[in-house]
Amino acid sequence: MQASLMSTYKSPLKSKGMIAWVLSFLLFAFYLLIYFTNIPDSWAHLVGLESKWNLYGVLYTISIVAGGLFFINTHGNSRYQKFRTFTLIFFQIVFAFSIPEIMGMFESKGFNFAKFWPLGIEQFSPEYIFEYPLLIIVYAFVGSLIVAPILTLLYGKRWYCSWVCGCGGLAETAGDPFRQLSSKSVKAWKFEQISIHTVLLLAILSTSLVIINWGLHFENAAGEWVTNHATFD
């Protein structure tokens, strides 16, 4: 047994103790501030970053790196987990963080090559994707519609969710010590089954609307709002 997994249920941080509540409150407050105010912009400026979203990217990457090292310390006796976690860290640092930043330095719009539709829902929005060079447009379509489904058929969804994805990446690294808190009830399982398919349906629906809207040159305020805000990350 892994010594570092001892006492998961005895640790106040990992089993809804006081410190866990304080931490969740702080995290919640942070997300409220970053999504609904511009206060974090000034924090970003303090550390020499351009905007709150750059700051968010840096913090996100630090969380994955630190959480990943912690994870390897815990589960590193398994080569599978070691390889997997280093890959996750690599994709976060290189693909999700550095490449878009570097593209920005060359005056082009950043692009995350490790993201595919529907997670990167904007990639099928014509107004968004057609601003990129042809190669990236082809990459987005082939990746989302051909490569990702084929890899999933071959390896299951884990090839993306636990090897590449930044969202799964955070859950698998910084989130790992809290994994046991998820509900294992049959109810939760049923909810998950319904909700993931509902979300997929909504993604298809909203993407279709965006494409139709673009096709019809239907440029009213609502249409613009959808194109600008339809991101799910």
Place this chain on the structure above:
Amino acid sequence: MHYVIIGNGVAGINAANSLRNYDNDAEISIISYETEHHFSRTALMYVFCGQLSEQCVEPFERDHYEKMGFKRINDKVSTLDPDANKLMLESGKTVSYDKLLIACGSVPAMFGWPGSELDGVGNFVTWQDLQWLKEKAKTSKKAVVVGGGLIGIETVEILLLAGIDVTFLIREDFYWPIALDQNEGDIIADHMRHHKVDLRLKTEFAEILGKDGKVVGVKTGDGEIVDCDLVVIAVGVRPQTDWLKESSLALDERGGIIADENLKTNYDNIYTAGDCAAVMWFNNVRRPEQLWYTGRDQGKIAASNLIGMNKIYKRGTFYNSAKFFDIKYTTAGLVNFNLDGEKNYFSQEDDTNYTIRITYLPDNSVAGFNMLGRRWDHRVLVNWVDEKRQLDWVLKHLHEALFDEEFMPTFKLNQKVS
């Protein structure tokens, strides 16, 4: 029809579920004194360590009993009157049944060593044992574990993880001779010592020493004294049937409830399943199969027969898996059974604990596998035994039975002895 099941373990609960599948209207009662909810006994060690919560090891949701319409009786049965179809409970109540399943499991074997009653002496088998050990581990500095089997080594591992120094007393020449050979036992012994276990092989356990009612040490057969404040005895389990000794239910000399091939006892409306059932083995020896999956299978078969079917409990080829600290163990078929003219093929990969032992017969057909280190798919191994595959063929196809996680070092045969 009132079905009563004594035991809320894997055998009892599986029988109850099957009964309900067959009969929607039957009245089904489950009697247990240990816990209100069925739990996974095999996972006790993870609860001790706090890696799983207590509720994590309950395979069914808490409302399972209500949903399935099982009546629970939290009480201990003290006597059975099979001629009157009646059970007497410790609380003084009586329960009548039409048909009865006894799935009352095991109790730890204790051989009346002096000092066994001292505070700080116990076992690691029941839910109550778990609570006891958790409490003791808070203050214990030095423990002695007695008995070189699976429960023994699990207990050693978790006590070490809890920061307690452990001395492990094993009577035999090497660890777990029923299942391992000397070479395999030595690998496990080295591994334990690497984990700082004070392992004492060939050491009899004679007496527990106490002061003011508390354990202060144990005395070995050679008269040596090992200081300690905690003793866990794990020298095996026996059927929990002391309460049946006075009844006319037929027990074997070790207390197992004698079961025929339908798992019926000597009474037509009483069946038995799980750790307490003495069933006939392939070699015509009658004894209980103290395993999780056989308990589950027996519970289901017994339920079918309680309903009135005629299902035969025929156990397939043996298989099992376990873990000795970090070393995985898989076995299938018959190893250590001393079959006529058997030989053993042995291979150990260089600089690893990865070993393979294949027992084969004079006609070169394989009879059993004992594997350490890597993970193996017992379904494939069992098939090969059933198909009486030739050793050469098996060695060529062995990689097909590998069940390792991805990125493990490539598997290599490396024959050491024949």
